[in-house]
Amino acid sequence: MKVCIIGCTGHAYYTINGLKTRGSGELAGIAPGSPGETIGPLARLAANSGHNPIEYGDYREMLDREKPDIAVVACHFGDHAKVAAEALHLGCHVFVEKPAATTFADLERLKEAYARSGKRLSAMLAYRYIPAFEAAKAAVDRGAIGRIRLLQAQKSYRLNERGAPYRSRVTYGGTIPWVGSHAIDWLYWFSRERFASVYAAHSSEHNRGHGELELTAQCLFVMTGDVFGTVSIDYLRPDGASAASDDRLRIVGTKGTIEIGPRGVLADFGDGEGERPLPLAPRRDMFAEFMDHIANPEAPYSISAEDSFYVTEACLRARQAADDRVLIPF
Amino acid sequence: MKVCIIGCTGHAYYTINGLKTRGSGELAGIAPGSPGETIGPLARLAANSGHNPIEYGDYREMLDREKPDIAVVACHFGDHAKVAAEALHLGCHVFVEKPAATTFADLERLKEAYARSGKRLSAMLAYRYIPAFEAAKAAVDRGAIGRIRLLQAQKSYRLNERGAPYRSRVTYGGTIPWVGSHAIDWLYWFSRERFASVYAAHSSEHNRGHGELELTAQCLFVMTGDVFGTVSIDYLRPDGASAASDDRLRIVGTKGTIEIGPRGVLADFGDGEGERPLPLAPRRDMFAEFMDHIANPEAPYSISAEDSFYVTEACLRARQAADDRVLIPF
Numbered sequence: 300m301k302v303c304i305i306g307c308t309g310h311a312y313y314t315i316n317g318l319k320t321r322g323s324g325e326l327a328g329i330a331p332g333s334p335g336e337t338i339g340p341l342a343r344l345a346a347n348s349g350h351n352p353i354e355y356g357d358y359r360e361m362l363d364r365e366k367p368d369i370a371v372v373a374c375h376f377g378d379h380a381k382v383a384a385e386a387l388h389l390g391c392h393v394f395v396e397k398p399a400a401t402t403f404a405d406l407e408r409l410k411e412a413y414a415r416s417g418k419r420l421s422a423m424l425a426y427r428y429i430p431a432f433e434a435a436k437a438a439v440d441r442g443a444i445g446r447i448r449l450l451q452a453q454k455s456y457r458l459n460e461r462g463a464p465y466r467s468r469v470t471y472g473g474t475i476p477w478v479g480s481h482a483i484d485w486l487y488w489f490s491r492e493r494f495a496s497v498y499a500a501h502s503s504e505h506n507r508g509h510g511e512l513e514l515t516a517q518c519l520f521v522m523t524g525d526v527f528g529t530v531s532i533d534y535l536r537p538d539g540a541s542a543a544s545d546d547r548l549r550i551v552g553t554k555g556t557i558e559i560g561p562r563g564v565l566a567d568f569g570d571g572e573g574e575r576p577l578p579l580a581p582r583r584d585m586f587a588e589f590m591d592h593i594a595n596p597e598a599p600y601s602i603s604a605e606d607s608f609y610v611t612e613a614c615l616r617a618r619q620a621a622d623d624r625v626l627i628p629f
Numbered sequence: 630m631k632v633c634i635i636g637c638t639g640h641a642y643y644t645i646n647g648l649k650t651r652g653s654g655e656l657a658g659i660a661p662g663s664p665g666e667t668i669g670p671l672a673r674l675a676a677n678s679g680h681n682p683i684e685y686g687d688y689r690e691m692l693d694r695e696k697p698d699i700a701v702v703a704c705h706f707g708d709h710a711k712v713a714a715e716a717l718h719l720g721c722h723v724f725v726e727k728p729a730a731t732t733f734a735d736l737e738r739l740k741e742a743y744a745r746s747g748k749r750l751s752a753m754l755a756y757r758y759i760p761a762f763e764a765a766k767a768a769v770d771r772g773a774i775g776r777i778r779l780l781q782a783q784k785s786y787r788l789n790e791r792g793a794p795y796r797s798r799v800t801y802g803g804t805i806p807w808v809g810s811h812a813i814d815w816l817y818w819f820s821r822e823r824f825a826s827v828y829a830a831h832s833s834e835h836n837r838g839h840g841e842l843e844l845t846a847q848c849l850f851v852m853t854g855d856v857f858g859t860v861s862i863d864y865l866r867p868d869g870a871s872a873a874s875d876d877r878l879r880i881v882g883t884k885g886t887i888e889i890g891p892r893g894v895l896a897d898f899g900d901g902e903g904e905r906p907l908p909l910a911p912r913r914d915m916f917a918e919f920m921d922h923i924a925n926p927e928a929p930y931s932i933s934a935e936d937s938f939y940v941t942e943a944c945l946r947a948r949q950a951a952d953d954r955v956l957i958p959f
Contacts, residue, residue, distance in 0.1 A: 448832070453781065455886075519830065525845075527846075531779060533779050537886065552865070573867075624826070
């Protein structure tokens with residue numbers, strides 16, 4: 300299976316890891332996806348992992364010549380949709396960094412390109428492949444906490460010093476789509492409800508010179524069945540903090556609760572036994588499974604194109620709610 | 630100092646504890662405050678603590694005869710405002726269960742009664758006297774985490790089997806005012822900002838036959854200075870859970886974070902030392918300090934009448950947002 304990577308702003312390394320995990324597949328080419336994007340770090344990462352991809356200056360030329368099975372899109376976030384649509388048009392399956400689009404118009408164009416293509420697409424909703432989250436998901440799906448009524452999600456990042464693409468809405472897309480998309484996906488993936496409305500707020504105050512980057516954001520989603528979910532996002536994790544990200548999720552059901560956070564995965568199944576750690580799920584590799592799924596559509600894969608688009612839409616509606624400070628229906 | 634207690638639906642025992650802590654003050658009388666309210670448990674608690682209050686059938690008669698310095702109001706929540714206003718009118722200082730009112734009209738009448746009375750009033754915003762919260766407050770106030778940008782608050786209770794007063798909006802007032810008032814107070818007390826708007830949702834689905842009682846609720850408050858706060862409330866804490874309440878607060882500032890929860894009080898001051906436990910503040914007794922403050926207005930007391938009213942208003946606006954599913958400005 301032939302793979303090309305476009306851009307190295309997002310998590311292009313998922314691809315390298317997946318190729319290594321599967322021990323098959325060829326990284327044929329790499330190219331920048333956005334104006335001014337340098338792919339030196341990606342070239343080094345590829346070389347260190349035993350790959351020898353051709354470096355192209357133009358990703359269209361690369362796709363045209365290499366005709367890869369899979370195009371990985373990880374350029375500036377504002378270019379995800381356009382590049383992914385072109386890759387679909389050129390006959391590639393697409394593995395694209397989240398959010399899949401940063402404007403409603405781009406999302407519509409991407410969905411149309413996908414519908415016309417007959418190809419497969421997945422956004423990098425990587426938490427669906429993180430053992431703690433998979434373990435929680437399995438417990439929820441087997442009904443261990445009853446019916447979900449409430450979710451509380453948190454993403455907290457260190458700000459560090461972020462480059463120019465993060466500082467402009469056009470290239471960055473906003474903190475709710477970039478950081479929040481995972482948390483918004485949790486609400487949807489765990490509850491299996493649809494989004495009904497969202498109110499949100501965000502602010503770029505105190506962002507230490509990072510232009511339009513929103514340092515803080517909070518969202519309240521009402522979902523079908525009167526299920527509610529909050530998402531709290533910040534870039535205020537102290538620099539000395541032990542891990543880069545402080546991800547938390549509390550899922551409250553009619554029978555019990557599950558939470559993921561600094562104490563691991565803890566479940567109370569309402570059976571009188573109290574809180575207990577939930578064993579982690581075995582580690583599965585997202586990109587390796589995507590390759591398997593391309594090779595054999597019967598092979599399981601956890602992130603559908605429909606979910607990729609729907610979560611993107613939810614991010615954009617939340618961002619709109621925060622921009623305009625209005626309640627947005629779905 | 631002479632004290633009378635009206636009702637025993639709320640936390641009337643704060644009063645008994647306070648009298649014991651201070652070792653002075655007399656519990657002169659007790660009476661029900663709402664139709665059908667029984668005060669047997671309160672009479673037993675008083676007797677067990679060495680008090681011998683006269684039991685009245687009518688609290689107005691009690692206040693008229695006993696002329697207490699302080700009337701404690703802890704009847705059905707929907708009657709708080711009316712009874713508190715009468716007590717002020719009859720010349721008592723008032724220590725009232727939160728929320729101080731369950732309708733906007735009642736809140737206005739209570740504020741007017743307070744303004745006319747020249748007496749003092751405090752709602753039982755008891756977390757301002759809980760050592761973990763006091764420790765966090767002191768750290769925030771000395772600037773240890775910089776400027777607050779974001780707060781996430783949680784109240785999670787066991788439902789158990791709750792009596793009739795909890796099952797009707799008229800007597801209960803709603804879960805956002807009853808359970809949420811503490812969390813809403815945290816946003817205000819810690820941030821020292823004003824509320825600008827609130828969106829909220831609540832639902833009585835799956836409430837195991839508890840009538841109108843909302844089992845779940847979430848609120849998103851935008852405050853002045855673009856400070857944001859979520860409040861998540863549920864009655865879904867499993868029956869076997871180790872403590873009745875699972876209270877959590879995460880406060881995110883420009884320099885660091887403080888959180889209160891199952892791991893205690895943890896602070897990261899952004900000094901490179903990472904997360905550390907914050908020593909608890911010495912325990913102070915809320916009602917004892919209220920008595921001290923009545924005796925001497927110069928004596929410190931943490932809950933002003935203005936704060937009691939403002940937090941009540943915030944609760945009612947959040948409940949309105951949830952009832953109507955609209956964004957409510959302040």
